[in-house]
Amino acid sequence: MHPTDLTPFSPPGTDEYAAACAAFQLAAPVDPAGAFTARSVGDVVRAVATARRAGLPLRVHTTGHGMGRAAPVAGALLLRPLIDAPVRVDPVARTARIPAGKRWSDVLPAAVAHGLTAAHGSSATVGAVGYLLNGGISFYGRRFGVAANLVRSITLVTAAGEVVVASAAAHPDLFWALRGGGGGFGVVVEVEVALVPMHxxxxxxxxxxxxxxxxxxxxxxxxxxxxxxxxxxxxxxxxxxxxxxxxxxxxxxxxxxxxxxxxxxxxxxxxxxxxxxxxxxxxxxxxxxxxxxxxxxxxxxxxxxxxxxxxxxxxxxxxxxxxxxxxxxxxxxxxxxxxxxxxxxxxxxxxxxxxxxxxxxxxxxxxxxxxxxxxxxxxxxxxxxxxxxxxxxxxxxxxxxxxxADHFGQPQRTYDEAARARVERVRRDVDPGGLFAGDVAAIRDR
Ligand SMILES: Cc1cc2nc3c(=O)[nH]c(=O)nc-3n(C[C@H](O)[C@H](O)[C@H](O)COP(=O)(O)OP(=O)(O)OC[C@H]3O[C@@H](n4cnc5c(N)ncnc54)[C@H](O)[C@@H]3O)c2cc1C
Known part of the structure; x- marks a missing residue:
């Protein structure tokens, strides 16, 4: 590959670039060097390999509701995973497998059909993955707690291009850090979440x-x-x-x-x-x-x-x-x-x-x-x-x-010193080259 060949990322000025850059938050500039909408896990793996070979930072968003939270995307490659697969509800286990790119409006009909619901936020247009990775404050929260506590497994593509399933049983440190650790661990392609009964x-x-x-x-x-x-x-x-x-x-x-x-x-x-x-x-x-x-x-x-x-x-x-x-x-x-x-x-x-x-x-x-x-x-x-x-x-x-937290410039503090150090250790382990460093939200310690 020629060093400047950014395939499958599209350059500015193309329809594909515009579609991949579309974000709910219009106040944050979305002007990456190239942008790509991934429709499959294979697409995501290809995109990660391109970013690594080109030596460019890789940024991830799905709906862009939180586009202002991380650093500006200028100069990076922007990946929008909209995985082409349905939300799968298991009514017996009371879980949903949610592909990246799905919004709560995609999850709710599938769950409600079985007398279940998810600990979604106030807006159904928010992306399920971006909400859960950042905690999630729901109108069911005083009953069920922070929504990320209901996550059962997270499948992601790491900077090394590996597909990893993190859960309590496998990669438990990564699983811990992914749930509210502030991003920058890789590209999540699927989240498995517990649903709750709701009549x-x-x-x-x-x-x-x-x-x-x-x-x-x-x-x-x-x-x-x-x-x-x-x-x-x-x-x-x-x-x-x-x-x-x-x-x-x-x-x-x-x-x-x-x-x-x-x-x-x-x-x-x-x-x-x-x-x-x-x-x-x-x-x-x-x-x-x-x-x-x-x-x-x-x-x-x-x-x-x-x-x-x-x-x-x-x-x-x-x-x-x-x-x-x-x-x-x-x-x-x-x-x-x-x-x-x-x-x-x-x-x-x-x-x-x-x-x-x-x-x-x-x-x-x-x-x-x-x-x-x-x-x-x-x-x-x-x-x-x-x-x-x-x-x-x-x-x-x-x-x-x-x-x-919607604004990168605003100082934020989410966890104590011990948790912050543990999150950073996990991030260094999973992304030693800092491919996803720009995706780390401004929820660092002050
Ligand atoms: C109108 C409105 C109402 C809201 N209501 C609530 C609410 O009631 N409760 C609440 O807790 N929050 C609420 N939020 C905040 C919202 O939950 C967060 O901004 C959330 O992070 C948005 O996720 P997203 O995927 O839609 O947005 P994005 O901007 O696409 O993603 C946000 C971040 O999540 C990460 N991310 C997203 N997808 C992936 C992926 N596939 N792989 C790796 N990282 C990924 C990235 O770091 C990205 O920067 C609201 C926001 C808005 C604008």
Whole structure:
């Protein structure tokens, strides 16, 4: 091969290059030296060999939801594994084999058909592999913990071009590091994950005018701290754009929204889930309206109203201790002055907080609250995010949940010193030449 022959990667300006570079996060430049969509494990092996021979770094993405998290891709080769194989559910073992490139929207119908579901996040357009490799914070998380703890095996192509299946039984150190270790271990081509029984979920949203947040926010936190673990919620201040697609009652308004899920794993659990929902709403001021009601688990990804189409955004995140009165006042003041589209607190605790003996590098979140906010890219958003961060800084734990870190420039810290050293040791063993070094997310220790 000629040293500049980058086959099977396509050069800039071609349709193949554009298709392989397509990313949900439009604010991050996607300008690699060549790009390739791999449809098979053989394609991935070929791509790894080319990158190694050309001496170019190899980067991996599937949907590009987290495109801003790792270093810019300029100068690297970009591989997009969209493996041409179906999601395979084993209803007896309660597992799903998910080929790289599948989104949660590809997994859910196959699982729900058997009375099962996956510990997916708020959006069904997120890629299952990228979510699970980075931990995964689900609306089922207070019941089942960090989603990566449900992973049973991971098949990847290493920098040496070998196909390796990592599990508790084989390559256990690599299996540990892959689950939340921050990327840069190889190209994952399949993940096997445990599914959970789910008959119905009680889900929906309760809406208040943002002016009610000073009362509703602290009341939600008081309820959240002792809530049963089958419920996981999100409280958001939303700046609703005045768009024709938005219901007129909400368009152009600042509102407070409570959404999430109460899990009803069996038919016998539905009544209790409705009671838990009623108790949650009774602990809060009367909302303008509430749509919380029992529904099929396949509808849960609609609850949070995440955008389905690619958008440019800038965001920030922190894990927080419980907010005292002064913390709520500072948060609501900074958020209220901002033009941020969303300022969110996710309810953690429950199984999120518990150690998982067989878990990976990121297996639990000790903090009770996860903060995430976003806006359109620009100076105003940078200033708004900085103001909210400053308001919350006294309550930050100093750690971050990896899936919510969207920006390479933002310092992140996911694990303690011992875990960080172990992750780096595994990474050196599996990729001694640093072929995938650019894929290491900014979730390094500070
Ligand atoms: C609208 C929206 C809603 C979200 N909701 C949630 C939520 O509720 N809970 C939550 O935890 N997170 C949530 N996220 C964050 C999301 O889970 C992470 O950004 C996740 O990493 C995206 O994975 P992806 O494969 O879709 O994205 P990509 O950008 O394609 O991948 C992200 C990273 O994963 C790695 N990766 C992906 N595929 C492979 C592969 N085949 N082999 C090796 N490495 C790979 C790479 O390091 C890549 O940089 C949300 C994000 C958005 C934009």
């Amino acid at each position: 119905r979920v009680v889900t929906g949203m309760a809406v208040w005018d943002a002016a009610g947040a000073a009362t509703a926010g602290p009341a939600w936190q008081r309820w959240a701290e002792t809530a049963p673990r089958e419920v996981t919620t999100s409280l958001r201040l939303l700046n609703v754009p005045p768009l024709p697609t938005v219901p007129p009652a909400l368009a152009g308004r600042r509102i407070l929204v409570l959404d999430g899920a109460v899990a009803a794993e069996t038919p016998a659990d539905v009544e209790r889930a409705e009671k838990v929902t009623a108790e949650m709403l009774a602990a809060l001021p009367e909302p303008e309206f509430s749509t919380w009601a029992p529904a099929g688990p396949e509808t849960l990804p609609l609850t949070h109203m995440d955008p389905a189409e690619p958008i440019p955004f800038r965001s920030d995140t922190l894990l927080l201790r419980s907010l005292p009165e002064a913390g709520w006042a500072a948060l609501l003041d900074a958020a209220g002055r901002s033009e941020l589209l969303s300022v969110e607190l996710r309810q953690l605790g429950g199984a999120f907080a518990e150690p998982a003996p067989d878990g990976g590098a990121f297996q639990r979140v000790g903090a009770p609250l996860l903060y995430w906010a976003c806006g359109l890219p620009g100076e105003r958003t940078e200033a708004d995010l900085a103001a909210v961060r400053a308001a919350l800084a006294p309550y930050a734990t100093g750690f971050t949940a990896p899936t919510f």
